[in-house]
Structures are given as structure tokens and as C-alpha cells.
Amino acid sequence: MRSHPPSHYLFKIDSFSLLAETKVENFKSDTFEAGGHQWRLVLYPNGNKRSNGSGHISLYLEICMEETADLSLDWEVDVDFKLFVLDQIRDQYLAIKDMEVPVTRFYEMKKKWGFSQLLSQETFKNGDNGYLVEDCCIFGAELLIIEPPSKLGQISMIKNPSGGTITWKIENFSLLDKKVYYSPVKSVGDINWYLMVYPNGHVEGESTHLSLYLALAEPDKLPPQRQVYVKYNLRLRDQIKSNHFQFKLPFEKCFDISISSWGYRKFVSLKDLKDSSKGYMVKDSLIVEAEILLISKLK
Template sequence: MRSHPPSHYLFKIESFSLLAEAKVEKFKSDTFEAGGHQWRLVLYPNGNEKSNGSGHISLYLEIVIEETGDFTLDWEVNVDFKLFVFDQIGDQYLAIKDMEVPVRRFYGMKKEWGFSQLLSQETFKNGENGYLVEDCCIFGAELLIIEPPPELGQLSMVKNPSGGKITWKIENFSSLHQNFYYSPVQSVGDINWYLLVYPKGHLQGEGTHLSLFLELAEPDKLPSNRELYVKYNLRLRNQIKSNHFEYETPIEKCFDIPAPSWGFPKFVRLKDLKDTSKGYMVNDSLIVEAELLLISTVK
């Protein structure tokens, strides 16, 4: 029960008993507008027998296609609605809502939703309840159109994406004099990546370690606030044995415009790298690798 009336429509019926005695099964109200569509109430004063409404008042909300305009074949309108009966003695409204299915889908084959057993005839006609007073009653409707989203965003997690291994052979390592070098760009999914190497180290690894990072090649092409979740391994391949060096496995990070690069300033000690017996450096060349194990995609 509530004190304020329904927001969209009230339907008053006088001489209800004469209406119930008529041979017409149902009566429809005038149309009213709500949410950009036209609607009406459909009342079965003696109950909708086809929907187990015998002995009750049946009341439905119907979308009026003729008044709504042209609909495509696959049109639908999703509605959260309540139907009302006015208690004229208590000056309050009985609001009825389907709590199990609060949003109903109106479409070509189903233009009407409501309640076959809104109130029992005994409850409705008992004057002490206030629903039928001096052969007069009032019904109402209130509805909220649930608009479809303008866009559907889809997040997928892709395991072992195609082309997800970025391998870079760095030759003539001892002659590299720049602070850092980028590998050739490689596309994984629809995102371009490269490896970033600091031959003489970076930040806390400067002078003592090889620094290695996985980095977005074109972070500015990402939509603002987009994050890419990536699970990956950074690896220094052993060219003699199969025991490749991996600092930490696996790495899980979110890449975005503010943070397009993740890796390790102290990836491997230069001392170990240059020790040819360990198999990482062969003929002054080394091989670094990033293997993307899992990556998020958004459409």
C-alpha cells in the first residue's frame, strides 16, 4: 500500500455491477502515453477464465501498436510496471507488482502482461476494503521503460593467443652503445607489442643487469581508460641447453596508456649473461622472448 497515486494513468469505473453483468468478457481503457509508447489497461470484471482467473478481477497492461508507430519485425519493449487498485476508504493505493519477473518483454506475439488473479471477487466487493464503494472503483498503472544499452561491450579472455610468442635475437651485443633498443613490432590479436631492452641496465639495474620489458607499441591508439590484462612470461633463452632463464613466472599485469610497459630493471646479471658457459650468449648474440599466455580483448 502507498499514499501517492500511480505516475501514468488512473482509470475510474462507475456502475461496476452493470459492467460485470454485461456479456462482454473484457473492457479496455483509453490509451495513455508513457516512455514514448501508447498503452491501455485491459480489465476482466469477472476474471480471465482462460488464464485461471475465475473468481477474481483480472487486470492487464497492453501496448497499443496502432498508436505507437511503425515497429520492425523484431521490435520489443521491456517494462518494469505496477498495476494499482485505489482503496477509497483508506485513501491509499494497493500496488501490485510481479516480484519474480519484475521486467516484462512486450513484443509482437505478446502485447499484454498483467495479473489474472489481481484480487479475489470476495476481497474486491467487500465494501470494508474500500476497493468498490458505491459501485465505483479506480485502477491505475505506472511503468518504467528499460531502454536497451546503446552499445554492448564484450570482454573476453583469450588463452594462448595466436602469435603470442615474441622472440627477438639480439646480435653483436657487445657493440650496442645506446641506452635502450626496441624489437620489431609484433601484433598479438589487434594489439601491437615489442620488447624493450636496456643492454647496460636501467634504474636500479643500471651497470649490473640487463633490463627487459614488454611494452605496448601504440598505447595512444587504445581507448581512454582501456586496460589490457596480460599474463605472460619474460624469458632469456639458453642457446645450448633447455633451461631458459625466467625471472618470474608468470607475470600478471594490466597495460594501459599511463602504464604501457612492464618488466624488470634487474632481469639478469650482466656477469651471468656474458659467461659463455651458461649458454645465454653465443657468438655475441642472445635471444629474449615474451610469451603471452592470457590476454583480455574488448569489443
């Protein structure tokens, strides 16, 4: 039961008893529009006897023949619908829905769906129930057209993508006088990336550490709300013993138009960086890398 009426159609019948006395098996309402199609209600006041509706009120939703004439031979319309009967005493609508088949397919061979046993005649005609008051009753319909998807999105996770390591050798490190430097751009997972290095540190790493970040090269070309998940390591290569420096756990971050870079403000101390025994700095050059382990791809 609900208080608000069906959103698409109400069908009021006066003098129901006279209608039921006629020899006409069913009565059809005027057409109404919903979801770009024309519909009508089909009422069997004495029940649809061919569908086990004897002793009941039968009510159906039908897509109009005139509507389907312009459709292709293999047309179909998928609908989530409810049929209604008004309790006129309590001003409440009884909503009837097939919970076992929430979406119904209307097609050439089946243009009409509903309930052969909507209500028993006894229940319907019992004045205490409010469905038939002063020989008047009101039925209704509400439907939602289930359209096929207009767009298909697909996300896949690519493990160890081809060419997933971005390597950047920085020459003449001691002569670097800018706040930040950018590596050449490299495409991984159909997305362009680069590395960012702050030679003298960034924010809380300033003057004490080298800061290193992985960044999207063209974040403004991502659709709004689009995210790219990346699992990756940032690394400083040991050019002597291959005892490379990186944190134990890789980064796992989502890059988007608002946050296009992630990394470490305190990646490695400048003291360790310049310690010749560690092999990070050789002939005033160092090598930093981003190794992408997992990346999302959205189609």
C-alpha cells in the same frame, strides 16, 4: 507494497460501483507512451469471466492497435512490467508482477497481458484495505522495454597463439649508451607488441641489472577500459648450451591504455649477463625473448 507511484501511468476511476453496474465488459484507459510505444490499461471491473476471472478485478496492459499498424508483420516487443493498485488509506501502492515470467512478449497474436485475478472482489471492496475509498480507486502501470542488444562483445582466450614468440637479438651490447632500447614491433593476437630493454637497469635495477619488459606498441588505439590479458615468459637465451634464463612462473598481466608494459626491473644481474661461461653474451650480442602462452581476444 511501495510508497512511490508507478513511473508511467495512473488511471483513476470515480464512481466505481456505477461503472461495475454497466453491461460493458471492460473499460480502456487513455493511451500513454513508454519505451517508444503507446499503451493503455484494460480494466474488467467484474472480472474477465473468459479467463477464470469471476469474482475478481481483472487488469491488463495492452499495446495499442494504432501503434502496431506501422510495425512489420513479425513485430514483437519484450516488456518487464508491473500493474498497481493504490491503498489510499496508507498511501502505498500494491505492485503486481508475474515472477514466473519476468519478461513478457507482446506480438501480433497477443497484444494484451495482465492478471485475470488481480484482486478478489472481496479484498478490493473491503474498506479496510484502502483500494476502494468513497467509490474511487486508482490503478497504474510501470514498464521497461527490453531492447535487443545493440552490440555483441565476445572474448576468447587463445592458447599458444601462432607466432607468439618475440625474439630480439641485440648486437654490440657494450656500445649501447641510451637508457632504453626497443625491439621491432611484432603482431600477436592481432595486437602489436615490442620488447623494452634497459641495458644498465631501470629504477631499483639501475647499475646492477638488465631490465626487460613486454609492451603494447599502440596502447592509445585500444578503446577506453579495454584490457588485454596475457600470460607470458620473458627469457634470456643461452647461446651456447640452450640453458636459457627465465623465472619459474610466467607473468599473468592485463595490459591497457594506462599500463602498457610489464616486466622485470631486475631481470638478470649485469655480472651474470657478462659471465662468458653462462652463454648469455656471445660476440657482444645477447638474445631476449617474450613467449606468449595465452592471450585474450575481444571482438
